[in-house]
Amino acid sequence: MIHIHRAAELTGVTVRTLRYYDKIGLLAPASKTEGGHRLYTNDDIKCMQQIQFLKRIGFSLEEIKKMLNSEDWDWTESIKDQLAYVLKEQEQLKQMESSLRELVHGIAIEGEEGWMAAIAKIMHLSSKDTRLKQDSLNSVFQPREKKLLEKVPSMASEDPDSLEWIALIGQLKRHMGAGPQAPRIQHIIRRMDEKRLENFEGEDEFIDQLWEIRMSPALSEKMNLYPMDQDVLKFMEEAYRIYILRGENG
Amino acid sequence: MIHIHRAAELTGVTVRTLRYYDKIGLLAPASKTEGGHRLYTNDDIKCMQQIQFLKRIGFSLEEIKKMLNSEDWDWTESIKDQLAYVLKEQEQLKQMESSLRELVHGIAIEGEEGWMAAIAKIMHLSSKDTRLKQDSLNSVFQPREKKLLEKVPSMASEDPDSLEWIALIGQLKRHMGAGPQAPRIQHIIRRMDEKRLENFEGEDEFIDQLWEIRMSPALSEKMNLYPMDQDVLKFMEEAYRIYILRGENG
DNA sequence: TATATAAAATGACGTAACGTCAGCATCAAG
DNA sequence: CTTGATGCTGACGTTACGTCATTTTATATA
Structure with missing residues (x-):
């Protein structure tokens, strides 16, 4: 039986997060004291770490909840979806990066005063x-x-x-x-x-x-x-x- | 003098967005009618397009507001910061991608029932x-x-x-x-x-x-x-x- | 000029995943 | 029994808008 502060330490999240997950029904502690203090078990900690992992690879809490609740979940499908989503995000970030590099080069050559001109030029170029x-x-x-x-x-x-x-x-x-x-x-x-x-x-x-x-x-x-x-x-x-x-x- | 619907068409955003930008003081239309209808000029449209560009490369509306308001802004600094941020995000996404691919692989080998084990294995890799x-x-x-x-x-x-x-x-x-x-x-x-x-x-x-x-x-x-x-x-x-x-x- | 209708206005509530603060309850030790 | 530390709930704030609901304005026609 671990109380909430220690559980937060063990999982690397904040106390608030644990309470929040309890509230939205994602992860309720195994038991509570008479006074209402949350008591976590080792299994809860493990579950929490799994949640953290799923979060890190980009799933939302709502999706994670569905995954953990439903017994027969189509993992391959949602993982493929998620992979597609991640790849799309990467594309966007690459575009951002290239625009930013253009700006850097532009300012390096034109001087700081020319930033407006630099943006104007680049805007022109990166129009759809x-x-x-x-x-x-x-x-x-x-x-x-x-x-x-x-x-x-x-x-x-x-x-x-x-x-x-x-x-x-x-x-x-x-x-x-x-x-x-x-x-x-x-x-x-x-x-x-x-x-x-x-x-x-x-x-x-x-x-x-x-x-x-x-x-x-x-x-x-x-x-x-x-x-x-x-x-x-x-x-x-x-x-x-x-x-x-x-x-x-x- | 362009009214809001046309302005939205020209800039590619929604009417709601234009009203929102007005409200938060990011871009107020040049004038209004007696009745309070917003009237945009060509300059407003251009400004809006600049905002769109800065947004596309990842700046927040708050940052953009500061940039446009202050006369002498350290562009190199904020652009460098933004580039660093974008690169960091890319790193994260790459990690997500590789984890997801491992998961796909893991499930393919272990079968769908073994997904728990697959996650456990991969979780090991992500220290910080x-x-x-x-x-x-x-x-x-x-x-x-x-x-x-x-x-x-x-x-x-x-x-x-x-x-x-x-x-x-x-x-x-x-x-x-x-x-x-x-x-x-x-x-x-x-x-x-x-x-x-x-x-x-x-x-x-x-x-x-x-x-x-x-x-x-x-x-x-x-x-x-x-x-x-x-x-x-x-x-x-x-x-x-x-x-x-x-x-x-x- | 009265009216029908399109378009615009404001305001409220919702989003995701918590952070932060206020006010009160509970726990463990002395 | 007190005290200080910890925990509880609830409310509001965050971003950049979307989505109604309700009301007002502009414009075209009768």
């Missing part, structure tokens, strides 16, 4: 009509080039290559104040050039086309490329010019 | 030790070095420098197959070395210490550093050795 994006994509590129386009950094991606593009652009923006010939900037540019060669080798006319798109913010946004400010682009061009010149001379 | 972490951090580093530690890439970090570290490690891992002397690898290593000099100049013994921690996966994980596999570390050391040698010779 994904077909518009496909349409504009189809209108500009041929099938062969669409495969290449997948290698271009899109904001939501976690893949290391895309991630570094975003990181490099962010650093470029952050250190713009040092001027285009600063070593730190030149290192970034060199790294960008390396990556350009590695990822898009021999596809120069494709790159050119892409470049033009980036110069038009509206089009870039439609196509889900990471939007870059005009001043960053100008700065980048300038730094790149210097990089090429040094390469030719030294 | 989440202590430590701050402790281990305090025990290894002095205060001065903890400040430096903040510059080290942690998994939840959003700033471009940290992001690139993660991206570089990811790429290293991905292209390990090419061997340590491949140009692509050597470029990554060079970039890492540049960043090391830029971010941690003159803190060599700290770097060494960090390196040791990274060699111990358990400790590294506890401290929330980006987890690196042993083989990646070995590979990186080898590639770095080659990089240094080439620098000395050429």
Whole structure:
């Protein structure tokens, strides 16, 4: 005979929870004192732990009650249902995660002041009509080039290559104040050039086309490329010019 | 001037929701008629869509209200928090999923009558030790070095420098197959070395210490550093050795 | 202008799983 | 018999609305 405080300790829940479960008829203690104090047995504790488990895998108290009460319960069915539900929840959370990462990347590059713009941009992208994006994509590129386009950094991606593009652009923006010939900037540019060669080798006319798109913010946004400010682009061009010149001379 | 039914259509929520948001002070319509009918403007609709977005990524109405009201809000902080929360939820759901799958398996083997036994087995797996972490951090580093530690890439970090570290490690891992002397690898290593000099100049013994921690996966994980596999570390050391040698010779 | 009808308003109650507080009863020890 | 610790019940609060029930307003037609 265990009183309620000890039972709460043993099962890891609060006293209130035990009383609540008693009240809703989920788990009544084996006996009570004359004064009405609840007295739990070891079996009650075990039952409680089972309830905790079923709760952890996502069943509601109402469902658990039904399961424990009815003798012949279709376990396979409810477990399958629950599995489907859990999988759906995971999908949703993944979407949330990707939206949040977009926001993180957006703010990292645009600075905190640009959050409103960042949200506006992302809102546009994550609106339910994904077909518009496909349409504009189809209108500009041929099938062969669409495969290449997948290698271009899109904001939501976690893949290391895309991630570094975003990181490099962010650093470029952050250190713009040092001027285009600063070593730190030149290192970034060199790294960008390396990556350009590695990822898009021999596809120069494709790159050119892409470049033009980036110069038009509206089009870039439609196509889900990471939007870059005009001043960053100008700065980048300038730094790149210097990089090429040094390469030719030294 | 749009009345409430149309506004509900445009934003994809119910009429009740709009009235509710008005009541709790989250979004009041721009004006009302004499009789008290709510009249929304286009700006109201846009605001509503922003609210919908913030809701979709998991913020509560209370949080959204605070965000929209206060002018200077720490977006990075709340977004980071939210991301952490979402990731934690995903972890939980994954655990649920695996438990559910085990249950399916268990019932398939034991038969429906054995479900009690199946649950008992699986219950064993779910213990909960989440202590430590701050402790281990305090025990290894002095205060001065903890400040430096903040510059080290942690998994939840959003700033471009940290992001690139993660991206570089990811790429290293991905292209390990090419061997340590491949140009692509050597470029990554060079970039890492540049960043090391830029971010941690003159803190060599700290770097060494960090390196040791990274060699111990358990400790590294506890401290929330980006987890690196042993083989990646070995590979990186080898590639770095080659990089240094080439620098000395050429 | 009177009326029929659609649409809008407010208010109350319900949800899931408890937390928190108030006020009173009971238990074990001294 | 007192006292302090513990337990009891009941009520209200939480989130983001859904679902009535009742009443008021807006608009179109006769």
